[in-house]
Amino acid sequence: MKKIRSYATLTLFALAAVFGAATVSFAQQAPEPQAQQAPAPVNSMAVKIGVAIPKASFTAEGVDNAQMAAGLREMIAGYFKGTNVEVVSLESRLPQALAEEAKEKGCFFVLQTAVQQKKGGGGLAMFKSVAPVLGSVAPMAGVGGSTAGIVTGAVAQTAIYTAANIASTTKAKDQFTFDYSLTSTDDGAIKVKNSMKAKAKADGEDLLSPMVEKMAEAVLAAAQ
Numbered sequence: 001m002k003k004i005r006s007y008a009t010l011t012l013f014a015l016a017a018v019f020g021a022a023t024v025s026f027a028q029q030a031p032e033p034q035a036q037q038a039p040a041p042v043n044s045m046a047v048k049i050g051v052a053i054p055k056a057s058f059t060a061e062g063v064d065n066a067q068m069a070a071g072l073r074e075m076i077a078g079y080f081k082g083t084n085v086e087v088v089s090l091e092s093r094l095p096q097a098l099a100e101e102a103k104e105k106g107c108f109f110v111l112q113t114a115v116q117q118k119k120g121g122g123g124l125a126m127f128k129s130v131a132p133v134l135g136s137v138a139p140m141a142g143v144g145g146s147t148a149g150i151v152t153g154a155v156a157q158t159a160i161y162t163a164a165n166i167a168s169t170t171k172a173k174d175q176f177t178f179d180y181s182l183t184s185t186d187d188g189a190i191k192v193k194n195s196m197k198a199k200a201k202a203d204g205e206d207l208l209s210p211m212v213e214k215m216a217e218a219v220l221a222a223a224q
Contacts, residue, residue: 046084047223049182050107051076052098053091055114063169064161071161072115075209079216085223102185109191109223113180113215115208120173120199167206174200178211182219192222 054076056068077087088105092098102110170176181193196214198207 047109048086048088048105048107049080049109049111049219049223050088050090050098050102050105050185052110052112053093054112057114057116058169068115068161068166071163071166072113072208072212075163075212076111076113076216079213080220083220085220099185099188107185109219110183110185111180111219112183113178115179116177117169118175118177120171120175163206163209166208167204170200170205170207171203172200172205174207176200176207176211178208178215180215180219182222192218194218 051073054069054072056065056072058065058068073089080087088102088107090098090101090105090107090110092101098110175197176199177195177197179195182191183189184191194215196211198211200207
């Protein structure tokens with residue numbers, strides 16, 4: 001009888017040991033719960049482009065190149081509205097400083113532009129009446145020679161040119177040259193670069209807006 005009890009006791013201990021080992025093995029094999037990732041922000045901008053101050057070259061009397069450059073940058077920004085591109089204004093002028101500013105502001109690319117107007121005929125007297133107008137610049141196509149809304153005096157010194165003002169300076173046979181380049185802030189590689197030229201067929205023709213639109217389309221495609 002004692003032998004039977006001893007055998008039963010040993011059997012119980014053996015079963016307990018096996019059960020305990022199986023429990024430990026199952027606990028070790030069970031996968032740990034994965035941490036939940038924070039959801040991506042809704043409607044977050046995918047691409048941020050820094051736009052440098054454009055270089056404007058208009059030698060005609062009555063045209064302020066600094067104001068022309070400001071107007072061009074506003075025009076460029078207008079063409080990216082409604083896209084996944086966020087436009088950031090850059091104020092630096094030297095290449096190295098420009099790249100550093102773009103990185104500090106979280107830009108993926110730097111867009112540099114330049115516009116030059118060359119007279120193809122006629123005099124410069126018409127430029128004396130041209131003045132910038134206040135406000136933001138929206139894309140404008142087919143603008144005629146209207147100068148409605150012109151401001152003068154001290155107020156004009158803080159205003160910028162619109163596409164309408166630029167077009168009003170244009171005479172038949174005038175030539176516009178528009179250059180641009182998109183550079184990556186990551187490695188300095190040029191993603192897209194081009195130079196466009198257009199010659200006016202009539203007075204008051206808007207040559208710049210179509211070129212800016214083509215540039216915006218090329219930049220948008222290269223930045224994806």
